[in-house]
Amino acid sequence: MGVVQDEELQEEFDVFGINLNEQLIDKLKELCITYNLDADRVADEWLAFSKARKDIPISLENLDLFDREKLAKKTQRTPQTPLNKRTQQKVYNINNVSEGVDISDAENLYNTYGGTPSSKGTAAQKRQLTPDNPTIKRFQNSTRSPAVPFSPASFSPVGATPSKKYNSRTNAGDVIASIGNVDNAKWSGSGNKCTIKLHDPMENMSPEEKDSMKDLCQNFKYMFQKLTDKAAVLNEMIDEMATQLQEKHSIEEFSHVALPVQEEVTLVGRICCDSLGKMNAKSVILEGSRDTSAGRSVPLDLSDLKQYSLFPGQIVAMDGINTSGQKFVVKKLYEGVVQSLPSCSNDKDQISSNDMTLLIAAGPFSTSDNLSFEPLADLVKYIRKDKPDVVILMGPFVDLKNDLIENGKGISPLDDIFKTKLKEISDVASNDCQVIVLPSYRDVHHDYVYPQPPFFHQSQNSRMKAKMDYPNVHFMPDPCVVDINNVIFGLTSSDVMFQLGAEEISFNPPGASDRMARLAEHLLTQQNFYPLYPSPEDVNIDYEVFEYYARMPCTPHVLVLPSDLKQFTKDIQGCCCINPGRLARGQAGGTFSRVQVRSGAIVSQQSILSSITAQVLRI
Numbered sequence: 001m002g003v004v005q006d007e008e009l010q011e012e013f014d015v016f017g018i019n020l021n022e023q024l025i026d027k028l029k030e031l032c033i034t035y036n037l038d039a040d041r042v043a044d045e046w047l048a049f050s051k052a053r054k055d056i057p058i059s060l061e062n063l064d065l066f067d068r069e070k071l072a073k074k075t076q077r078t079p080q081t082p083l084n085k086r087t088q089q090k091v092y093n094i095n096n097v098s099e100g101v102d103i104s105d106a107e108n109l110y111n112t113y114g115g116t117p118s119s120k121g122t123a124a125q126k127r128q129l130t131p132d133n134p135t136i137k138r139f140q141n142s143t144r145s146p147a148v149p150f151s152p153a154s155f156s157p158v159g160a161t162p163s164k165k166y167n168s169r170t171n172a173g174d175v176i177a178s179i180g181n182v183d184n185a186k187w188s189g190s191g192n193k194c195t196i197k198l199h200d201p202m203e204n205m206s207p208e209e210k211d212s213m214k215d216l217c218q219n220f221k222y223m224f225q226k227l228t229d230k231a232a233v234l235n236e237m238i239d240e241m242a243t244q245l246q247e248k249h250s251i252e253e254f255s256h257v258a259l260p261v262q263e264e265v266t267l268v269g270r271i272c273c274d275s276l277g278k279m280n281a282k283s284v285i286l287e288g289s290r291d292t293s294a295g296r297s298v299p300l301d302l303s304d305l306k307q308y309s310l311f312p313g314q315i316v317a318m319d320g321i322n323t324s325g326q327k328f329v330v331k332k333l334y335e336g337v338v339q340s341l342p343s344c345s346n347d348k349d350q351i352s353s354n355d356m357t358l359l360i361a362a363g364p365f366s367t368s369d370n371l372s373f374e375p376l377a378d379l380v381k382y383i384r385k386d387k388p389d390v391v392i393l394m395g396p397f398v399d400l401k402n403d404l405i406e407n408g409k410g411i412s413p414l415d416d417i418f419k420t421k422l423k424e425i426s427d428v429a430s431n432d433c434q435v436i437v438l439p440s441y442r443d444v445h446h447d448y449v450y451p452q453p454p455f456f457h458q459s460q461n462s463r464m465k466a467k468m469d470y471p472n473v474h475f476m477p478d479p480c481v482v483d484i485n486n487v488i489f490g491l492t493s494s495d496v497m498f499q500l501g502a503e504e505i506s507f508n509p510p511g512a513s514d515r516m517a518r519l520a521e522h523l524l525t526q527q528n529f530y531p532l533y534p535s536p537e538d539v540n541i542d543y544e545v546f547e548y549y550a551r552m553p554c555t556p557h558v559l560v561l562p563s564d565l566k567q568f569t570k571d572i573q574g575c576c577c578i579n580p581g582r583l584a585r586g587q588a589g590g591t592f593s594r595v596q597v598r599s600g601a602i603v604s605q606q607s608i609l610s611s612i613t614a615q616v617l618r619i
Helices: 006-014 022-035 039-052 060-076 103-112 207-211 227-249 374-386 414-428 460-469 496-503 515-526 543-549
Strands: 175-179 196-198 265-273 284-287 297-301 308-310 315-321 328-334 350-353 356-362 390-394 434-438 473-475 480-484 487-491 505-507 558-560 568-572 575-579 591-597 600-603 612-618
Touching: 006 022, 006 039, 022 039, 022 060, 022 496, 022 515, 039 060, 175 568, 227 265, 227 315, 227 543, 265 297, 356 374, 374 414, 390 487, 414 434, 414 460, 414 473, 496 515, 515 558, 515 568, 515 575, 568 612, 575 612
Parallel strands: 297 328, 356 390, 390 434, 434 473, 487 558, 558 575
Antiparallel strands: 175 612, 196 480, 265 284, 265 315, 284 297, 308 505, 315 328, 350 600, 356 591, 480 487, 568 575, 591 612
């Protein structure tokens, strides 16, 4: 099922006289994606839930209740198959015979008799399908689309059919979000070649330390993680944040989390949930570090807090009272520390930067119903026309959630699909245009681990061949910190915003908090690209390299966070945070972002937002 659009939700709820604001729409979209619902179904489910509870109004708190009490319980029910029920053999007739045909078996059988598959088809298949000339039922498959069993025409690549919904869009080029002065912005490239440097966390290590470290960019091997090493990394993260919190807020010392005391004390630790379900205000516990609390944990009472935003894995400090040792009543909360902005690399107070324009797009690059990559083709046309200085492309390139790939209907090898499209991108990039490519954990042809190594990392030969085949293309890991003309970019292709939003609980006065900004700020206050712990089942984290490659060395000038949530460009703690969206959203067109950085002096540890103009627009 494709991503539900804002307009669809508003239209369905308007039928019942319910007006939705931006926060409610984002929450409903999360529920639709989580439980695979469309706009019509979620509206019906909410109305039934509301009526059953005496017409409770729609709000973020009531939607959380709706999630826990109705949707979550509904998905947990699994119908039981009676023991005496036998599987009946299906009988095929003239109307459903094509349902039992395996295309690969049919192709093998056809080749056995000396046939050569052809995509040209016959004259009969090329005829117009009109009401006066309908398709015969026996030549239709289970999805009611024309198909001829054992016909050479049925072996043509399935993904070559263009998406009707994508081609019928009327909003191409519309601006969704922007920041800075867009009136005088020039989006064409400057023609000057940019300097691009990947931040290497091993750069300042001694040779002995490097030997004991895994290099994510070269011959990276994973699945060798020990539980003791993982525990040590998680504990060290608490200790490092505790030191910074202590310095920033002038905290004298941290107390043991489970120690009964009659006076107010300060604790530090990681937020966790005491059960397997979604965390709520009654299930929050604080897990202390080994040094201060011997790894013990304590339940939290948040009722005295006027405002909070918490998620599993968040490292916080808090003031409060624990009279019995069984529950800590929180009086004040300290939610992490935002690092300073980048210092100049030349050890001076400022450094100069040249004009540059960037294009940023995140996959999938093809609509979900085919593999024709029409959105990518339109993006390539844009690159050819405006010639930006840098193009940043983030996966997935070969999306495991694509309908054809998910159902095993793709014809070409997955690696070949990726290399073909990468070659098209490389060819359109001139000497002055450079391309940065990041993988995604949704790339079905790449390593399924986070942090994720760059493409072609397996050997020296594969890296050298990629450099020759794709000049001007820089392959980066996910996540990464990149210096482009002395401007520091933080990049990640994982949808951490959506995953944080699904697990976060918050209590804020109406209008006191921008949800998108709050989710992005969590990454800055926790100082890493993936602060959620434990991660969802489909995100496999290797904590041995996470400690070095997923941590932010500083608050970047620009932070790019592609997500299925609403696109935005925001100023957060002096950092320009951008959600460019997805280039394809289901069967419809998506969005991408363009950024202009004007020349000028970059002052050490100061924001450069006054020199940045950014837009998010529809493809």
